[in-house]
C-alpha cells in the first residue's frame with residue numbers, strides 16, 4: 001500500500017498517444033511520488049523522456065510535427081495572441097498548406113515523367129506550360145511564407161525592445177515606470193546601470209521583452225565599459241530601440257544615441273518637467289515627451305510601442321516561424337528556382353521531387369529520427 005488514489009484508463013486508439021494508457025492520480029506528497037515511481041520502475045516501467053508522450057502521438061499518426069510544436073507553444077504562451085496563434089496551428093492549418101504544396105509538386109513531377117516516353121512532338125504544348133506555371137505559383141507562395149517567417153518567430157519569442165541613451169537620461173526610471181515596479185536601480189549618479197535588465201510585457205496581447213541598458217559614454221571604469229559593450233550588443237540585436245534623451249540637457253542631444261537610431265525605432269525625450277522647449281522631431285522621428293518619474297506621457301508612448309509590436313508581429317500565414325521550417329522552405333524554394341525544363345524533363349522532375357521531400361519534413365510526412373530529436377528535446381517531461 002502506497003496511497004489511495006484514482007486510476008484512469010484511456011484505451012487505444014482514442015488516447016492522446018494512440019496507445020493504451022493509464023493515469024494514476026495520487027496525493028501530491030513527494031515521498032508518495034518517489035515510492036510509486038520506484039515501484040513502477042522495479043516492475044519494468046521506464047521513466048518518460050522529454051516529450052515522450054507527444055512523440056508517441058506523432059509516431060502513431062495522431063498529430064503531425066507542426067501540431068506537436070504548437071502544443072509546446074501553447075504551454076509556453078504567455079500572452080493572448082501567442083495562445084491564439086498556437087491553438088490555430090494545433091488545428092492543423094500548417095499541415096494543410098504543406099500538403100497542398102507537396103501534392104501539387106508530386107503531381108507536376110508525375111506529369112513530366114509521363115512525357116518521358118513520348119516523342120517530343122507528341123507532348124501536348126499546354127501541359128508543359130501548365131506545369132511551369134504551377135511550379136512558379138507554388139514557389140511564390142513558399143517565398144511569401146518565408147518572408148513572413150520572421151514575424152511568426154517574433155510572435156512566438158516576443159519582440160525585443162532596448163532602451164538606450166546617455167547616462168542619467170532616465171532609462172532605468174522609464175523601465176520601472178512601464179514595468180510598474182522597481183526592477184532596475186535608479187540614481188542621480190551617471191553610470192548606475194551596468195547589467196542588462198529585462199522585463200516581459202504584454203501589450204494588448206503582443207509579447208514584448210523590454211531591456212534597460214547601461215548609459216552610453218566614454219568610460220575608464222572597466223565594469224562600466226563591459227556594461228556599455230553589452231548595451232551596444234543588445235541595441236544591435238533589438239527589433240526596436242527606445243532612444244531616450246535627457247530633457248534637462250536640451251537643446252543638447254547625445255550624439256552617440258542619435259547615431260544609433262534606425263527607421264523602426266522610437267524617440268523619447270524624458271524629464272519634460274525640466275525641459276523648456278522640446279523639439280518636434282529628432283533624427284526624423286517624432287518625439288515622445290515623457291516624464292519617467294511622474295508617468296506623464298507613458299500611456300501615449302506605450303500605445304506607440306504597441307503599434308510597433310503589432311506591425312512587427314501581425315498578419316496571416318505566420319505559422320512557419322521556426323528555424324526548422326525556414327530551413328525546409330529555403331531548400332524547397334532553392335530546388336524550385338533550379339527547376340528548368342530546358343535541362344531535360346527527367347532532371348526537372350527530380351528538382352520537383354526534391355522540393356516536395358524538403359517541404360514534407362515540416363510536417364513529418366517523411367521523418368527522420370534526428371528531426372524528432374530536435375523537436376522533442378524542447379518539451380518538458382510528462383508532455
Ligand SMILES: Nc1nc2c(ncn2[C@@H]2O[C@H](COP(=O)(O)OP(=O)(O)OP(=O)(O)O)[C@@H](O)[C@H]2O)c(=O)[nH]1
Pocket residue numbers: 165166167168169170171172173174185186187188189190191192193194213214215216270271272273274290291292293294
Ligand atoms: N526631474 C526628473 N528626473 C528624472 C526623471 N526621470 C528620471 N529622473 C532622474 O534622473 C536620474 C537618473 O535616472 P536613471 O533612471 O537612473 O537614469 P539612467 O538613464 O538609467 O542612468 P544610467 O543607468 O546611469 O545610464 C535619477 O535621479 C532620476 O530620479 C524625470 O522624468 N524627471
Ligand SMILES: [Mg+2]
Pocket residue numbers: 171172173184185186192193212213214215
Ligand atoms: Mg540606468
